[in-house]
Amino acid sequence: MRLRNIPGAKEEVFKSPYSITEPQTHKGSWREVFGNNNPIYIEIGMGKGRFIIENAIKHPENNYIGIEKYPSVQIRAVQKLEKMEEIPNLKLLSLNAEILPEVFEKGEVKGIYLNFSDPWPKDRHSKRRLTSKEFLARYEEVLPDKGILEFKTDNKGLFEFSLQEIDEKGWALDAQTDNLHKDEAMNEGNIMTEYESKFSKLDKPIYKLICHVETVKETD
Numbered sequence: 001m002r003l004r005n006i007p008g009a010k011e012e013v014f015k016s017p018y019s020i021t022e023p024q025t026h027k028g029s030w031r032e033v034f035g036n037n038n039p040i041y042i043e044i045g046m047g048k049g050r051f052i053i054e055n056a057i058k059h060p061e062n063n064y065i066g067i068e069k070y071p072s073v074q075i076r077a078v079q080k081l082e083k084m085e086e087i088p089n090l091k092l093l094s095l096n097a098e099i100l101p102e103v104f105e106k107g108e109v110k111g112i113y114l115n116f117s118d119p120w121p122k123d124r125h126s127k128r129r130l131t132s133k134e135f136l137a138r139y140e141e142v143l144p145d146k147g148i149l150e151f152k153t154d155n156k157g158l159f160e161f162s163l164q165e166i167d168e169k170g171w172a173l174d175a176q177t178d179n180l181h182k183d184e185a186m187n188e189g190n191i192m193t194e195y196e197s198k199f200s201k202l203d204k205p206i207y208k209l210i211c212h213v214e215t216v217k218e219t220d
Contacts, residue, residue, distance in 0.1 A: 049077025131162035
């Protein structure tokens with residue numbers, strides 16, 4: 001996917017009071033960043049920010065961090081936030097998710113959201129998919145045992161790939177659906193992304209799964 005570069009986007013994103021420009025320095029001390037001990041949830045690939053912003057507003061009992069590696073995309077969320085009242089339980093990071101273990105300690109993140117991630121359709125790029133075993137291993141370094149991962153996509157192939165990777169990695173699958181908006185139980189409380197809203201109007205199916213880290217304890 002080719003993104004339009006927006007001159008000055010990185011500088012504008014970093015100037016935002018929501019942005020943390022040196023996240024590695026806060027590894028192990030994110031509670032101090034937020035000033036409380038509330039659970040921390042992150043969205044990887046936050047796009048224009050609708051999902052993470054609405055979650056932060058609706059759930060002040062949690063802390064939220066939106067992660068996006070493209071400033072030219074994240075700037076839209078920053079511009080949106082500039083027009084809103086302050087949201088104290090929200091922070092933004094501009095970085096590649098490959099370095100998550102450099103930013104968070106084990107168990108510091110309670111849950112991870114992946115929404116409409118790049119499918120990287122070519123087989124040789126499968127390790128770049130955010131639900132690959134390689135990325136699941138990174139998530140294990142920041143999630144606690146039983147830590148949750150929620151994933152939504154409109155790409156059937158990526159969904160099937162994700163189910164296989166989760167199974168092979170030994171994670172526990174809690175729920176899945178191949179038509180989220182027609183699944184009453186899984187759609188309850190669903191917050192749509194900008195992308196999801198567009199596709200729902202076209203009546204295209206949205207796939208979703210919820211899984212968690214399952215540590216296998218060694219026996220004698």
